[in-house]
Amino acid sequence: MKSVVIHAEGDVRVEERPVPQLQADDDVLVKVVSSGLCGSDIPRIFAQGAHYYPITLGHEFSGYVESYGTGVTDMQPGDAVACVPLLPCFHCPQCERGYFSLCKQYQFVGSRSEGGNAEYVVVKRANLFRLPSDMPIEDGALIEPITVGLHAFHLAQGCEGKNVIIVGAGTIGLLALQCARELGARSVTAIDINPQKLELAKALGATYTCNSREMTAADIQNALSDVQFEQLILETAGTPQTVSLAIDIAGPRAQLALVGTLHHDLTLQARTFGLILRKELTLLGSWMNYSAPWPGEEWETAARLLSEKRLQLSPLIAHRGDAESFAEAVKALNGAPMQGKILLQLS
Incomplete structure (x- = not known):
């Protein structure tokens, strides 16, 4: 089978590898x-962020069940x-409370184990979400990123009327x-520094x-x-500047969900910290995209919105291609956002 493999920092190759075999009773070949x-994935490829080499990344994928244990x-x-x-382990105090994202004994497909940037992959049954029959299979690769924002809404007790x-x-x-x-928001605002992205936000x-x-x-x-x-407010950019901006622009008693991951230290000015107090803001850390019962209402909502064709995905896709063109598109990033x-299309 073809697999897009990371061998070292910036070393992206398309290789022929054996089809993985089922090893355990709860394994599924996809x-x-x-x-x-x-x-x-970008720091895993370009900034020595991988847990091991060589590794096949890919945790946002869809496909068909081939066989199972x-x-x-x-x-x-x-x-x-x-x-x-x-x-998650499903047994620790966090998991027992349904806080699956907070499990400290977890594994992760495409990071701590082989992922879906290949023609076949073996994962656990718990790592699969069955797609509605009326959803295009390709759209399933976008469910995971959709659930990231939905998890922030879940933690904020919804977005309806907000x-x-x-x-x-x-x-x-x-x-x-x-x-x-x-999902019933009263209004939706997009803030960015890129005018093209803001035009797209208007269109969406x-x-x-x-x-x-x-x-x-x-x-x-x-x-x-x-x-x-x-x-x-959802801060999704993950920079010190945008976190500070989100605090600055927040209205009285706003909820601020911190979704983006910072890669640089954040220092808040005393004035900015004071705004959190004086405006009585609620800060919500939002990590990953899971809730109880597993894997969570976020996944059911994402699937429903997609099957009802209420989300536009095509305008968000910059590249879709086979293993070779996918690898070239990844290498062309050279560590940039x-x-x-960028989507790998296999069949």
Whole structure:
């Protein structure tokens, strides 16, 4: 089978490898159809962030069940599935409370074990989510990133009736924007420094857009004066500047969900920290995308929105191609952020 393999920092190769074999009763062999590159994969490829070499990455994938171990009783060959990449222990105090994202004894497909950037992959039954029959199989590769924003909504007790503000109009942010629109948000605002991304946000249903390169925090607050209350802000860019900006622009008693992962130290000015107190903000750390019962309502909601064709995915995709073109697109990043989703299409 073809596999896109990382051998060292920046060393991306397409190789022929044996089809993996079932080893345990709860193993499932999946024939991969589509697999997406995640922003978290970039440091694994270019910044020595991989747990081991060589490794096949890929935790955002969909495909069809090929075969399974004797302990799997609820699947059939040909079932359409998407990867649920986290494998918690299910037994620790966090897991027993349904806090699966907080398990400290977890495994993770495409990071701590082989992933879906290959024609076939073996995963545990718990790592698969059955897709609705009326959903295009390729769309299943986007379920995992959709659930990231939905998990933040879950932690915030929903977005219905709230004025949702997305700071960072990348793939995660624009998927969250569309979900908020479809799940009853009163308004949805996108904030970014890229005018093309803001135009796309408008096309995807944003009520307001703000260019934070051209507008100060005060300018943005003034522009959003009509939606200053009942705010739910999702910071998805993961930079010190955007975290500080989110605090600056937040309205009274806003909820601020921190979704983006920081790769640089964050130092808050005393004034900025004071705003958290003086505006009585609620800060929510949002880590991964799971809740009880496993894998969580986030996955059911994402599947429903996709099967009902309420989310636009095509405008978010920058590249879709076979193993060779996927590998070239990945190498061309050279460690820079993606400007749209890069997808591996296998069959």
